[in-house]
Amino acid sequence: MENWRDNKLVAAILIVPASAWILIFFTLPLVIVWVFSFGERGPQGQTFLAFTLDNYARALELIHLGILWKSIWTAAITTLICFILGFPLALGVAFAPARYKNLLLLLVILPFWTNLLIRTYAWIAVLRTRGFLNFGLEWVHGKLDALFSLVKLPDVMGTFQPLALLYNHSAVIIGLVYVALPFLVLPIYATLEKLDRSLMEASLDLGAGQWRTMAFVTIPLAFPGILSGLMLVFILSLGTYLTPVLLGGTDSMMIGNLIAQEFGPARDWPFGSALSFLLLYITFIILWIRAVVARRSKGVSY
Amino acid sequence: MTSNQPIIRIQSVTKIFNRTVTAVDDVSLDIAAGEFFALLGPSGCGKTTLLRMIAGFENPTTGRIVVDGQDMQGVDPNHRPVNMVFQSYAVFPHMTVAKNVAYGLKVTGVANSEIQKMVPEALQLVKLGGFEHRMPHQLSGGQQQRVSLARALVKKPKVLLLDEPLSALDAKLREAMQIELVNLQKSVGITFIIVTHSQSEALSVADRIAVMKDGQVKQVADPLALYEKPNSQFCADFIGxxxxxxxxxxxxxxxxxxxxxxxxxxxxxxxxxxxxxxxxxxxxxxxxxxxxxxxxxxxxxxxxxxxxxxxxxxxxxxxxxxxxxxxxxxxxxxxxxxxxxxxxxxxxxxxxxxxxxxxxxxx
CATH class of the missing domain: 2.40.50.100 (RNA polymerase II/Efflux pump adaptor protein, barrel-sandwich hybrid domain)
Known part of the structure; x- marks a missing residue:
């Protein structure tokens, strides 16, 4: 049978729509933003084409670098928490009995079925002063209070003060962890799932316990997946916009919000474009590091 | 302990998976020290499950497995005096040949100077001297097989378990490896238990063969007796x-x-x-x-x-x-x-x- 790739017409018909789509709706806007990043802002907020590096220089000013730095460590903390929570989860799903595996995987991706905005609002309902978490704490407090009254120790607990859980940076990190967790679990799960079980068994057989097997065999072999997961979460958190807007406080501005502000209320598209490209360059550097690491472990078949 | 006491005693071992599937059905076997023993049967007869129970990867539903006088009930695989050669070789792909062989020594705290001495010896034994620094993906299937053998033998186990070790090799190499396995077994003096579905492989390597079907042992005999005096239609038909x-x-x-x-x-x-x-x-x-x-x-x-x-x-x-x-x-x-x-x-x-x-x- 003829291979469709050999038929130039068929190949063109199949390739052109997708290529055109990417060109028109992805590459072209990106090029426009790139060109804008060298432009100048007019007095009424117009964008004049020019060639100036002023926007980049402004982006590297201390106040903006501060926001960028805050974004980076927020993303780093989010990634770390996601890994601590997500790696055991991925292990659990990958090594679960076959009949539960699909159900567990479904639970991991279930949040994707609801709109991100709605899910983030749900977190507001959980975290706010009169939210579910504070209600729960209040209930526990009440019960403990009753318990202490019973043993003739009234007022030990004091009156319940609801915790300020919302509209601060912790809330942003909680929200980011929640959003990004599946992106960490899925690639790690995928590599663990493909791992030959007999490699772990061989390690046990040769006298290593479960922890050593994890450290010397499972994690090194799952490393490409772990790296992919970490990068996905980091990049995703770095450029976040919605979560700080809804859950964050006055000090929670991240680079995504700054960019939105420049394109929106500030009407400074050239500066917004420069910031966007700064973010993109950071992403490129991360991807480049990943490629280098991948090349080093090349030839190792997992 | 006398030398004629069996190194492995399998006493009425039954394994039932998911409460319904009986993989091994009331098997009792004694395997003598120094013996080359084969578990032979068609796929799904329970031979691999039996081997995995000896290694400790599965627990018997009922019955007892005794290795070298020690009841294996509740003993984890990493604490059993047995080692296994896996069907897929299971050579660690991220370690060199030398590191693969050293792994089992390192994790059990053998001194580094000792490891330096034992690893080349083990590789020499399987004719892989000089391959220390190769990565597994640079080796052929047969060579990976040897790494797997060296890695298990360097631990000086009481019993070496081999799960279909030659099934992935081509016919000529398989025959050569069969002879080599027999020679190796004689020279190291370790009890070998091999699982195979190939009757010719079992006949050519083993001192004694247990023929299994549907989780049960149908006959245990030396190759000659098994071929000349099979005790059932199944054994007669399966062997030759x-x-x-x-x-x-x-x-x-x-x-x-x-x-x-x-x-x-x-x-x-x-x-x-x-x-x-x-x-x-x-x-x-x-x-x-x-x-x-x-x-x-x-x-x-x-x-x-x-x-x-x-x-x-x-x-x-x-x-x-x-x-x-x-x-x-x-x-x-x-x-x-x-x-x-x-x-x-x-x-x-x-x-x-x-x-x-x-x-x-x-x-």
């Missing part, structure tokens, strides 16, 4: 090729059995033990002789029609059909260049064999 004819026991004459073979008539066959009613008479194809003229007495003999002749170089297989329509196959040596062609398809020949070679199978 065999012809089976239906017959009825007509009577007993001293140590002989008089049987009525369908389409052939009454024949006297030496047989120990009890037999009555319908039985199956079995004869190995290479013991069947073909003659143009009626052969002498003390042979089971009848005329058959040649249905087909298949030439295999050193031997030919002659497919025959007797008067009752039963099929038989005779394997003859091609002593003359025209042996195969001299047997004409469609012609009638005398088929015969020594009565004493006939097996009477009752189950």
């Amino acid at each position: 090729k065999i012809n089976q004819l239906e017959a009825e026991v007509a009577g007993v004459e001293g140590k002989n059995l008089v049987v009525d073979i369908r389409g052939v008539g009454k024949v006297v066959i030496p047989h120990e033990g009890h037999a009555e009613g319908r039985v199956s008479l079995a004869i190995r194809p290479e013991k069947v002789e073909l003659n143009a003229h009626e052969p002498g007495d003390e042979r089971v003999k009848f005329l058959s029609k040649v249905a087909n002749v298949v030439y295999y170089g050193s031997t030919s297989q002659v497919f025959l059909e007797n008067a009752a329509g039963d099929q038989l196959m005779a394997e003859i040596r091609n002593r003359e260049s025209n042996t195969a062609t001299s047997i004409l398809i469609g012609s009638e020949v005398w088929v015969s064999w020594k009565a004493a070679d006939t097996l009477v199978l009752t189950e």
